[in-house]
Each structure stands twice: as C-alpha cells, then as structure tokens.
Amino acid sequence: MASTEAQVAHVWRRLGFGPGPDDVTTGVARGGARAAIDDLLSRPTPTTNWQWPGGTVNDAAMTDATRQVELMATSYPQVRERVAWILQGILVIAWGEVIGPAEMETHLNTLRSWPGRTYKDLLSTVVRSFGMQWYLSGIGSAPPHPNQNLARELMELFSLGVTDPRTGTANYTQTDVQEIARALTGYVVDWSTRQMTLQASSWDAGAKTFLGSARGPAGVSDVIDAVAAHPSFKHFIPHRLYVELVGLEPSAAALDALATVWGSTGDIGAVVAAIARRPEFVSDAAIRSRVKSPVELVVSTARVLGVSEFSHLSLWWVLTNLRQHPFMPPNVSGWPSGPAWLHAGTLVNWSGPVQWITFSDSGAPDVPANLQLPTVRRLFAQGTSATGGDLALKLAGLYDVSSQTLSAVRAYAASGTWDYPRAAATMCMVLQSPEFYVN
Incomplete structure (x- = not known):
C-alpha cells in the first residue's frame, strides 16, 4: 500500500499540479490524504482580473501563455487551476489567423470562472462566443444550408458523447445535427468590436425537431436546454x-452516483468534490496511473522549484520544444492525453527545457530574489553528498520511488563534491525521473 506521503503527494498532483516542497509534510501532519483533499477543496476560488499581458498577436502568444503557466503554478486555489485546464481540453478553441489574444483571453476567463457556475451555463456562454463561433464556422451560418460543425461538436465533444455509456446506443442522429445546425444559425459579428449578435434575417425561424422532440422555432437557448435534458448529459x-x-475508468455504479450529483444543469464543483472523496481516488491503482502532458511537466516543475518570476524562462521556446502550446491544440478534440505523451521524443525534448529552468538560478548571492530558485538553494544548503539524493526526491514530492530511481539519484549526488551545480543537477535528474513523468 502507498505510504501516507505518497497519497498526499498524489492528492496534490490530481487536484492541482503537484506539491510544493513543504506541502506533503504539512499534509501528513494535518492528517494525511483526506485532510489534504479537504484543504484543497475548501480554498476560496475568487474570480478576478487575471492580468493577461496581451499586446500584439506575436507578443501575446508568448506573454499570455507564460501568464497561464504562472497562474497554474502559483495560484493558491489549485483546484480552480486544475479544473480550468481540464475544461480547456473539452471546450476547445485554438489561436489562429482570426482568433487572437482578446478571444483567447475571453475564453480562458470564461473557463476560469467555473467555480459557482454550472456546466450548462458555461456551455451556453462558450457556444455564443466569438472564439467558438469562428473556430467551428458558426459565424455567418444561415439557411438554407447551415454549417453543421458547431452542432455536431456541441453534442459529440462538449456535452453528450457519441453513445450512451450505459447502453451503447447512439446519443444523436445526423438528422439531429442538421436540425440543431438550423437552430444555431443567425449569428453575425461586428468586426470593429468582435461582438456577436443574433441577426433575425439570418436565423432559421422554422419549426425544428431534434433529440426526440418537436422544438418549435428553436434557437440556441432551446438547444442548450435540450442537450442538458438528454440522459447522457449527466454522464459525459x-x-x-x-x-x-x-486516472481510471469509472464503474457503472460510480458514474451513476456522479450523475446524480451533476444534476440537470451540471454542478462542476460538486462532482469534483464527489470524485475526490471516493475511495478509489487515493487507491494504489490510481496513484501514478496518468502521464503528465508537457504543459503539466512545466507547471509541476515550477511548483517544485518555487519559481516566482516566469518572464525570463522563455516559455514560448520551452512549450514549442515540448510540442504543446496551451493555446494551439491540434484540433477541436484538444490535446492528446495520457500514454500518448510517454515516448522517447517527450523524454528527449524535456531534457533541454528542464535543465534550462533548473539552472536559471546560478546560486550566486547577487541573483535578484525574484529570479532565485528557493528549492535548489535549500537542497544545496541542507543536503550533503550522502543525503542530497533523498532530499531532492522529498522536495519534489516523490515518495515510494523504484529502487532503480533511488539508487541512480543517490549515486549521482554522492559522486563528487556537494556544491551548488551538483545540487541543481541532482534536482534536474529527479525532474527527469520516471516517477516525475507520471502523475
């Protein structure tokens, strides 16, 4: 069975982006995994001005991505960050020729406002947004041949899925797609402000039938209501x-229990809490059952190292090198997840950025405080050739590691003089260990 330390670290990795150097020790002292869960779930999740740097398209592609990593790594309410990142992989839009800083910032602001909002409400907002309307060809869609992209993805990826998870039957038909596409017509954009408006002359006002019922002259609100009333909305x-x-597939009983909590409008916070309090959440099977995506690798590393200033880390280069820019998913399905990232290319690509970040602080006394890496400095100050390997693993939140990892880290720490470069290199080695890649 996993140690209490490993369980607490697991809670931090799943409800946030991993523990900082003292989070596991604190969690154990407070009572273990269940206390850590209660702590993270109870933290205030205020909506605020997220202070996106913005700027020109080229500048914002770098600065806004850096700001998102900073928020994910340093925000006190880690659950807000984790769930917003999950939602970013579900309600997907992508930076492009038309979707730029303003649209992406608006989209992220919407997703980050999930605490206190229902999924139905979020879905309604996103579907009407300029970013989603442009991304899925909703702008200018009009009778008699409306574009079907948004209608299809609204059901397939955003709300219902293709089939009922319990029966395997289809959740919708091609006729449903066509009829809902009619209901979603009429949206036009004021290009001077990029504000969306419903233009009556471009909307199909005819009677429509979809998802099993006659809906009359249905529009967007009627579509959202119908989707939320579908049985699969509570499960998908x-x-x-x-x-x-x-990190595991839910049992039928677990999914039915969550469906009850989700309700008719989609209580995101209640479902997240219900999942975290299920016994399998901290089971041995769940621990390290997921693989970090490149963005998660960067964010988790920043949390371990105690990074407080991100502007000098060239995160545009880092994320590009890792083949995952958070604003540029390959398609509407979002980024791949899990084992798709566990391959030699990721391991090789990570070796450069992790060294760049870990050695960004030389350890010299004249390095400005905001550019220092407190965890590496602590490792150097408190560790020795004999203890540095174990301490590095502890500071990184890694417990119950394999004998191979433990032996390799200990051997490197003890292989020469214990100076600042060796301390940094020992931590860098830990951040490339198999146990750190998994989540």
Whole structure:
C-alpha cells in the first residue's frame, strides 16, 4: 500500500499540479490524504482580473501563455487551476489567423470562472462566443444550408458523447445535427468590436425537431436546454472529469452516483468534490496511473522549484520544444492525453527545457530574489553528498520511488563534491525521473 506521503503527494498532483516542497509534510501532519483533499477543496476560488499581458498577436502568444503557466503554478486555489485546464481540453478553441489574444483571453476567463457556475451555463456562454463561433464556422451560418460543425461538436465533444455509456446506443442522429445546425444559425459579428449578435434575417425561424422532440422555432437557448435534458448529459462530462482526476475508468455504479450529483444543469464543483472523496481516488491503482502532458511537466516543475518570476524562462521556446502550446491544440478534440505523451521524443525534448529552468538560478548571492530558485538553494544548503539524493526526491514530492530511481539519484549526488551545480543537477535528474513523468 502507498505510504501516507505518497497519497498526499498524489492528492496534490490530481487536484492541482503537484506539491510544493513543504506541502506533503504539512499534509501528513494535518492528517494525511483526506485532510489534504479537504484543504484543497475548501480554498476560496475568487474570480478576478487575471492580468493577461496581451499586446500584439506575436507578443501575446508568448506573454499570455507564460501568464497561464504562472497562474497554474502559483495560484493558491489549485483546484480552480486544475479544473480550468481540464475544461480547456473539452471546450476547445485554438489561436489562429482570426482568433487572437482578446478571444483567447475571453475564453480562458470564461473557463476560469467555473467555480459557482454550472456546466450548462458555461456551455451556453462558450457556444455564443466569438472564439467558438469562428473556430467551428458558426459565424455567418444561415439557411438554407447551415454549417453543421458547431452542432455536431456541441453534442459529440462538449456535452453528450457519441453513445450512451450505459447502453451503447447512439446519443444523436445526423438528422439531429442538421436540425440543431438550423437552430444555431443567425449569428453575425461586428468586426470593429468582435461582438456577436443574433441577426433575425439570418436565423432559421422554422419549426425544428431534434433529440426526440418537436422544438418549435428553436434557437440556441432551446438547444442548450435540450442537450442538458438528454440522459447522457449527466454522464459525459462527469466521466471526463473522473478519468482526468482519478486516472481510471469509472464503474457503472460510480458514474451513476456522479450523475446524480451533476444534476440537470451540471454542478462542476460538486462532482469534483464527489470524485475526490471516493475511495478509489487515493487507491494504489490510481496513484501514478496518468502521464503528465508537457504543459503539466512545466507547471509541476515550477511548483517544485518555487519559481516566482516566469518572464525570463522563455516559455514560448520551452512549450514549442515540448510540442504543446496551451493555446494551439491540434484540433477541436484538444490535446492528446495520457500514454500518448510517454515516448522517447517527450523524454528527449524535456531534457533541454528542464535543465534550462533548473539552472536559471546560478546560486550566486547577487541573483535578484525574484529570479532565485528557493528549492535548489535549500537542497544545496541542507543536503550533503550522502543525503542530497533523498532530499531532492522529498522536495519534489516523490515518495515510494523504484529502487532503480533511488539508487541512480543517490549515486549521482554522492559522486563528487556537494556544491551548488551538483545540487541543481541532482534536482534536474529527479525532474527527469520516471516517477516525475507520471502523475
């Protein structure tokens, strides 16, 4: 059975982006995994001005991505950050020729406002947004031949899934797609402000039938209501959240229980809490059952090292080198997840950025305080050739590691003079260990 330390570290990795150097020790002292869960779930999740740097398109592609990593790594309410990142992989839009800083910032602000909002409300907002309307060809869609992209993805990826998880029957038909596409017509954009408006002359006001019922002259609100009333609405997103947070497939009983909590409008916070309090959330099977994506590698590393200033880390280069820019998913399905990232290319690509970040602080006394890496400095000050390997693993939140990892880290720490470069290199080695790659 996993140690209490490993369980607490696991809670931090799943409800946030990993523990900082003292989070595991604190969690154990407070009572272990369940206390850590209660702590993270109870933290205030205020909505605020996220202070996106913005700027020109080229500048913002770098600065806004850096700001997102900073928020994910340093925010006190880690659950807010984790769930917002999951939602970013579900309600997907992508930076492009038309979708730029303003649209991406608006989209992220919406997703980050999930605490206190229902999924139905978020979905309604996102579907009407300029970013989503442009990304899925909703702008200018009009009768008699409306574009079907948004209608299809609204059901397939955003709310219902293709089939009922319990029966395997189809959740919708091509006729449903066509009829909902009619209901979603009429949105036009004021290009001077990029504000969306519903233009009556471009909207199909005819009677429509979809998802099993005649809907009359249905529009967007009617579509959202119909989707939320579909039986699979209570299962699809809870299933996604469960897999992301637990790392395993839910049993039918677990999914039915979450469906009850989710309700008719989609209580995101209640489902996240219900998942975290299920016994399998901290089971041995769940621990290290997921693989970090490149963005998660960067964010987790920043948390371990205690990074407080991000502007000098060239995160545009880092994320590009790792083949995952958070604003540029390959398609509407979002980024791949799990084992898709566990391959030689990721390991090789990570070796450069992790060295760059870990050695960004030389350890010299004249390095400005905001550019220092407190964890590496602590490792150097408190460690020795004999103890540095074990201390590095502890500071990185890695417990119950394999004998191979433990032997390799200990051997390197003890292989020469214990100076600042060796301390930094020992930590760098830990951040490339198999146990750190998994989540």
